[in-house]
Amino acid sequence: MPANIPIEERLKERIKELSCLYRVSSAIREHTDSEEKTLIAVLKILKDAWRFPELATVELKKGNLHLTTNPIPESSHYQKSEFKIFKKDTGYVKVYYPFTDLSKAHFLIDEQRLLDKVTYEIAVFFERQQLRKQEELLQRTAERNDRLSILSEITAGIAHELNTPLGNILGFAEFIESKSTEEQSRQDASKIIKAAIYSREVVKKLMLFSCEMPQDIQVIPINPIITQALSLLSPNLRKANIETSYSIANPNLKAQVDPIQLTQVLFNLLINAIYHSPEHSVIKIEVLESKNHFYIKIADEGKGIEQKNKEKIFEPFFTTKPLGEGSGLGLSVVHGIVKSHKGTITTLQNKPKGTIFSIKLPIKL
Structure with missing residues (x-):
C-alpha cells in the first residue's frame, strides 16, 4: 500500500x-x-x-x-x-x-x-x-443401469413364461384352421394365428432386451451393414422427404458383431430418426474408430428428447408416440443388443436441434 x-x-x-x-x-x-x-x-x-x-x-x-x-x-x-x-x-x-x-x-x-x-x-x-x-450424473447413470438390469430380469422371466402358451395357441389355431370346414371358423382361426405371431414377435423383442437371444458373432466389415441398411430404408426416407449423410473414418473397419442384430439396431434407430425428423432435414450417420472400439452416431434434426424422458427411453413399453404408432420396444431392443455386445449407448443433444444416439462397441469381444 x-x-x-x-x-x-x-x-x-x-x-x-x-x-x-x-x-x-x-x-x-x-x-x-x-x-x-x-x-x-x-x-x-x-x-x-x-x-x-x-x-x-x-x-x-x-x-x-x-x-x-x-x-x-x-x-x-x-x-x-x-x-x-x-x-x-x-x-x-x-x-x-x-x-x-x-x-x-x-x-x-x-x-x-x-x-x-x-x-x-x-x-x-x-x-x-x-x-x-x-x-x-454418475449416480443417475448407476440408478438407471440398476433399474434396467432389474427390468431385464423381469422381462426375461415374462418372455419365457409366455413362450410356451403362445406356442400352444399358435399350434392349436393352425390345427383348427386346417381341419375346419366352416369359413367363419377358418377366418377366426386365421385371426388367432396372426395375433399369436404378433405376440411372439413382442416376446422375441423382450428377449432381445433382456439379452436372452442366441447370437451369431462374426468378424465382419461394418461398412456394408450400414450401407445395406440405408439402402433398404431408402423408400422410407424418400416418402418422408428426408436425406442422409453417411461418413466412415475407416471403410475397411472390421469388428466382432452379430450382423443381424447390428442391422436391427440400425433399423430401429434410423426408423426412429425418420419418424421424428421434419421434412427436408438430414439424418447424419457417422462411424469413428479408436484403438479398441468403434462408434456409430446417428443424428436427427427433430424436436429432441425431453429431459424428463431421457432416463426412460430404453425401458420396455415406454414410448412418446401416439397410441397405436409404437410398441415402446424399439429402443429397449437396441439397448439389449448393444449391452449383449458389451457396448454402451447414450443420447446427446444435436445442436441446434435434434438428438444424437451414440453407440460404442468393442472391435473384439
Missing part, C-alpha cells in the same frame, strides 16, 4: 479486505442451486472491498458466462486475475476504474493480492460445481 496513504485509511482498507474474504467464503458456502446468483453476490462483495467502491466495476468471464456488477466503462483502467479450472485456462475476473475519474495509480498492490485470492476461491467453486454435477 502506498506510503502516502494515512495509516487510518490503510487499516480501514485492510479490514475491508479481510471482511471481503470472509464474506466471499460465506457466500460460496451458502450456495444452494443458482450458480449465477452466488457469483453475482461474490462480485458485489469484491466491489465493496476496493478503495473507491462507488466507482468500481467488477467483471467475471468464463466461456459463455459473463457477469458484471454494473456496465463496464468505455475508457478504463483495470486490475485482472485469471483463473484455471482443473489446470485449464478458462476465465478471469477484472476490476475497473473509469479513466475519467481515476488513474491506474489508485489501484493498490494489496487489492491485486485480494483479487487473486478471491479469483482462486471462484475457481475452486467452479471445480466443486463440476464435480458435484459429475457425481450426480
